[in-house]
Amino acid sequence: MTRIETSFETLKNDVAAFYKVDKHHFITMNGVDLGNDEIEYQWFFCDYDYPCAETMFVTKANADVLVPSIGEVVASAWVAEAELADLMGVDIENADKGFMLEVDSDEAPLRKKKK
């Protein structure tokens, strides 16, 4: 797996420069709570060709920073972004809350509980 470090400022351009719609498919977006309100964001892609090559764009940010959407480049990204917005309790550009969780669910279940 190729790991590409990115930042919120350059994410859209980095993904746009990499992503070819008939060459790669978008797997999903992920978040890892690193503690101290810091989250590592990951975007996974895979080649259509064999042997396949998997690529992960990765960056870290504070949980209260608005996460940019890659929806302009990857049309299907809204699903993974809406899920992460619910499960991590973060704000993602253009992502509505309530897609993955019911209104009476725990908020941000994938965040580490503060002791």
Place this chain on the structure above:
Amino acid sequence: MATQYDIPVGAQHISLLEPLHFKFTTENEKIIKTEANVGYVHRGIEQACCSKFKFRQVSFVVGRVCGLCSISHTTCYSQVAEKLMQLDISKKAKYLRMLVIELDRIHSHLLCLSHVAENSGFEALFMKTMAYREFSMEMLEAVCGNRIQYDFSIVGGVTRDLRTDVAKMVLEKLKIFKPQLDELVDIYSNNYTLGLKNKGVGVINKDDVYTLSAVGPFARAAGIPIDVRNETEDILPWKEVGFEVVTETTGDVYARNLVRLKELYVSMRIIENVINGLPEGELAVDFKGFPTGEAINRLEAPRGELFYYAKGNKTQILERLKIKAPTFSNVAAMVHGFSGNEYASAPAIIGSYDPCLSCTSR
């Protein structure tokens, strides 16, 4: 402009097998816009796997993500954990995993086909398909001990060996199933009225698949040969046991039916080759230590690409486990695929999507 009506379908509806909600905006019976809500059954399984269970137990927990494709989840997790632990499992264990994955694919595809028939108004075909499916459930029970949620894959290998009498029974049952499958292919391919319900309906073309990152039979029905079995020879030796990608071109409900039916022939061939060529070896490797670092793994579940991300922290409990189910990847394409179709076709289209919301919501 004609009057527009919003028609809600689900979360509980006669044509839905899963708790999924669609809101169709229709105009003169045609669907012009669709909204989806998938978040009704989130169970917090990822969080439980990273807080309540040790990493060796997690393969049993993720087997409960979905009753239909539990072997895909347990195997995909076991593989990602084996990457973290840098374990090399025996070839026998790999073969046995492929055997159960393909038996599982047979029952899952037949379940989907039966519901497409039912949702298209063909009750008798639904019953016939379900009746023929029963052999695969019996085989899974004989091989794994359970009809569903078989705790077969574990970190390091598999839990059960294939007994000689069970292997013989599977091969005999496959011989009985072959003409039954031929009969189903004939009906789903050539029945005139079923064709009227399924041909040209719910079309997802090649460009849609690329743009919306669809996976599985959904993508292959549009002519995209995306199949993880074709891409991960280093993890499970699929080509060695006769795997070939099946594709169709029209991308409609009819094409999705044909892809699933033809994939059953491939599954049968793989099962026969696995049983006839089953190597000697240990069922599971013994190992010590705790997972560290991060790894990903992909596996072709019946509905398409299943993806696991795991991060270890040198303890018994994982730092993070991420599960991406195939239906989750197909949500964007599913929403798109309704547009321009008659509202009356929606149940058959939903059936052909083969959605699995317990996987999607987790």
